[in-house]
Amino acid sequence: MRILIATDAWFPQINGVVRTLSTTVEMLRRAGHEVHLLTPEGRRTVPLPTYREIRLSLVTAAGIARTVEAVRPEAIHIATEGSIGLALRHVCLRRGLPFTTGYHTRFPEYLSARIPLPGIERGAYAFLRWFHGPSRAVMVPTRSMADVLEDHGFGNVRVWTRGVDHELFRPDRRMALEGKRPIALYAGRVAVEKGLDAFLALPFEGTKYVVGDGPALEGLKARYPDARYTGYRMGEELAATMAGADVFVFPSRTDTFGLVMLEALASGVPVAAYPVPGPRDVVVDGRVGGLDEDLGEAVRRALACDRAACRDYALGFTWEKTAELFARYLAPFEWPG
Structure with a gap:
């Protein structure tokens, strides 16, 4: 055709x-x-x-x-x-x-x-x-x-x-990220509608990473200087960075899907998000991540998920x-x- x-x-x-x-x-x-x-x-x-x-x-x-x-x-x-x-x-x-x-x-x-x-x-x-x-x-x-x-x-x-590209995003690409464990990571555009304040303001014992760029970046750096900001990463570098995290946090309430969630799951990384359209269609709560109106609770539940189960689940999306x-x-x- x-x-x-x-x-x-x-x-x-x-x-x-x-x-x-x-x-x-x-x-x-x-x-x-x-x-x-x-x-x-x-x-x-x-x-x-x-x-x-x-x-x-x-x-x-x-x-x-x-x-x-x-x-x-x-x-x-x-x-x-x-x-x-x-x-x-x-x-x-x-x-x-x-x-x-x-x-x-x-x-x-x-x-x-x-x-x-x-x-x-x-x-x-x-x-x-x-x-x-x-x-x-x-x-x-x-x-x-x-x-x-x-x-x-x-x-x-x-x-x-x-x-999702299962060959690019996979657990064995795992990069050793700097910082105290566990590592919570967000990847994507850095803009107001992505809800990053909700992620970066969370009480968290480990290290937070923001991978990406956008109009809200400088303001976030000023308000949350303890987080690590890498800018955009592409291809194998992005895949390795994502696989190096312990939990992927997706704080957006306005995305239609959130492709990065699948990329995280294919990397063996569980996802924490709000129970809204997009995340609730991608993430099985308690199996490959956590969904909760309390984002901190979603992170805690996601950290308890099995990384191999996340990878197996993502293989169903081609x-x-x-x-x-x-x-x-x-x-x-x-x-x-």
């Missing part, structure tokens, strides 16, 4: 959306599909207000239409709700081409955390219902997230799970299955004319 995927989130961004899409594309191509991408690469961009790490591409519907005509896809997927996604949505509706969409980011909750104005979350959900309304399948990563969207009036919601589900949910069509 010839597939066109449009995304406003792409390299050099470092996040779960980019990892999910890039790995899914790789798996689709291995399976014999012809995949074309519409991304910000090579385009002029401007930073998104209040979220400068995300950049919006300066595109026109006419330019996107020319790309569609050149590719002549047999299925179209719009992964994000930014300028590229909006332009391709417009072209598809004008030309009567079916498409599917992805819901990767809880922007209503992110906006509410960054701009706490009355009605901003409700208005954001209204925009997202409009954007995803014509979609033949709105792909979300978990059942809990599907329930949230359905409660907000979304239709055609499909659960599209995630995978990128091959992720790509297979993606292809199944697409809305194939014959190119008109």
